[in-house]
Amino acid sequence: MTDGDRHAGEDVREGEARSQSTAEAFRPDPAGLRRGVELLTDRAVPGALPVEMPEVGVGGVAALEALAGPVLGGARSFGTPGFFAHMDPPTPWVSWVMAMWSASLNQNLLHEDTAPVAREIERRVVGWLAPLLGMNGGHMVPGSTVANLTALWAAREAGASTVVAGPDAHISVAKSAHILGLHFRTTDWRDPGGLESAVAVITAGTTASGDIEALDAASGAAWRHVDAAWSGPLRLSPRHSHLLDGIENADSVAVSAHKWLFQPKESALVLFRDPGSAHESISFGASYLRSPNVGILGSHGASAVALMATLVAYGRTGVVAWIDRCMDLANRLAGLVDDHPDLELRSAPRSGIVCWRLRGESPEETVSRVAPEIGLSWTVIDGERWVRSVAANPMADPELVISAVAGDKPLPSVSSQA
Numbered sequence: 234m235t236d237g238d239r240h241a242g243e244d245v246r247e248g249e250a251r252s253q254s255t256a257e258a259f260r261p262d263p264a265g266l267r268r269g270v271e272l273l274t275d276r277a278v279p280g281a282l283p284v285e286m287p288e289v290g291v292g293g294v295a296a297l298e299a300l301a302g303p304v305l306g307g308a309r310s311f312g313t314p315g316f317f318a319h320m321d322p323p324t325p326w327v328s329w330v331m332a333m334w335s336a337s338l339n340q341n342l343l344h345e346d347t348a349p350v351a352r353e354i355e356r357r358v359v360g361w362l363a364p365l366l367g368m369n370g371g372h373m374v375p376g377s378t379v380a381n382l383t384a385l386w387a388a389r390e391a392g393a394s395t396v397v398a399g400p401d402a403h404i405s406v407a408k409s410a411h412i413l414g415l416h417f418r419t420t421d422w423r424d425p426g427g428l429e430s431a432v433a434v435i436t437a438g439t440t441a442s443g444d445i446e447a448l449d450a451a452s453g454a455a456w457r458h459v460d461a462a463w464s465g466p467l468r469l470s471p472r473h474s475h476l477l478d479g480i481e482n483a484d485s486v487a488v489s490a491h492k493w494l495f496q497p498k499e500s501a502l503v504l505f506r507d508p509g510s511a512h513e514s515i516s517f518g519a520s521y522l523r524s525p526n527v528g529i530l531g532s533h534g535a536s537a538v539a540l541m542a543t544l545v546a547y548g549r550t551g552v553v554a555w556i557d558r559c560m561d562l563a564n565r566l567a568g569l570v571d572d573h574p575d576l577e578l579r580s581a582p583r584s585g586i587v588c589w590r591l592r593g594e595s596p597e598e599t600v601s602r603v604a605p606e607i608g609l610s611w612t613v614i615d616g617e618r619w620v621r622s623v624a625a626n627p628m629a630d631p632e633l634v635i636s637a638v639a640g641d642k643p644l645p646s647v648s649s650q651a
């Protein structure tokens with residue numbers, strides 16, 4: 234045997250060992266996956282993140298142990314009774330499993346052959362939800378920022394050259410106009426000016442206060458888009474659907490599933506009254522594609538899988554029960570604020586967002602004084618600062634929040650009031 238033969242043999246053995254450990258990284262490891270679930274459900278304490286990129290790895294389970302502290306322990310928890318702050322909801326556990334399945338399968342919805350079932354799942358979920366929002370189809374996108382951009386792109390292709398929006402439109406509307414090279418102006422809708430070449434963006438559930446702009450505004454516009462990123466899911470609720478009457482007259486609707494449909498990020502829908510021509514106007518073909526690429530995204534994942542699982546697990550009525558409960562919690566919080574001599578309520582909440590404040594203390598101070606046990610946000614409306622509580626958490630406890638802010642004794646829990 235020559236030196237060369239010996240080295241070749243070692244290379245083969247090393248190569249086999251490497252491919253063995255490579256395969257282990259890509260095969261399910263039941264013990265590792267179980268440990269991941271244990272760590273998720275344990276109470277993790279915050280820890281330090283790695284500073285340098287390791288040259289040699291520690292292995293899967295050791296990596297989970299190392300990252301549980303910083304990733305899980307350091308995260309903001311959206312389902313705790315004190316969290317009454319932002320539009321980010323807790324997510325049902327069935328969606329966590331779907332997120333894991335999706336990460337494992339890594340389907341790419343750009344191509345039919347890399348997502349044979351996932352594309353159909355998206356078609357079905359869109360088909361279930363679009364009619365409830367008065368639309369006939371559309372597709373999923375990572376958030377309503379992209380939904381708004383996509384809808385305004387379709388509006389531009391249909392001839393709109395100006396974006397006209399209410400004063401409290403989300404920043405993604407002005408941003409989209411900028412990207413698309415469209416002129417942008419705001420209006421209070423009382424006298425919106427000429428709209429014949431405009432896409433009118435009507436906000437159903439403004440970011441700051443949850444106000445719902447008149448959905449019959451801008452009837453003369455070339456294209457009417459309703460940004461229902463936050464409040465769109467109210468349309469699924471028999472108790473609250475009337476708040477969005479008129480949405481069915483829009484040309485397009487944006488709704489975030491990762492807000493009031495309790496989905497993991499990144500999950501939203503852009504919906505169209507005429508999805509055939511809207512999609513055609515924003516599609517591009519290429520030699521490597523069997524069907525044209527619709528919309529803004531190229532490679533993208535299967536966010537519809539978690540949404541389908543949530544709807545299959547709990548049904549429309551189950552999800553609606555969470556939304557209705559959130560609306561009740563917002564009204565309960567508003568009632569407690571209104572009844573309290575030291576607290577001031579801006580106005581009755583329209584879509585689950587309560588703007589309020591403690592007299593004699595700035596909202597920034599209030600928010601930081603009660604954090605992190607109590608999660609609140611703050612906003613500026615008409616030049617005035619307010620504490621902002623978004624009811625995205627069906628487990629939130631308004632009494633706990635009021636007691637922390639105003640220093641009261643705890644009041645009876647909300648569940649005993651129901």
Ligand SMILES: Cc1ncc(COP(=O)(O)O)c(C=O)c1O
Pocket residue numbers: 320375376377378379381403405436438439440460461462463489501
């Ligand atoms: C009214 C409105 N439109 C659009 C968006 C953007 O949605 P996303 O965060 O899903 O991109 C938001 C987010 O808060 C919003 O409140």
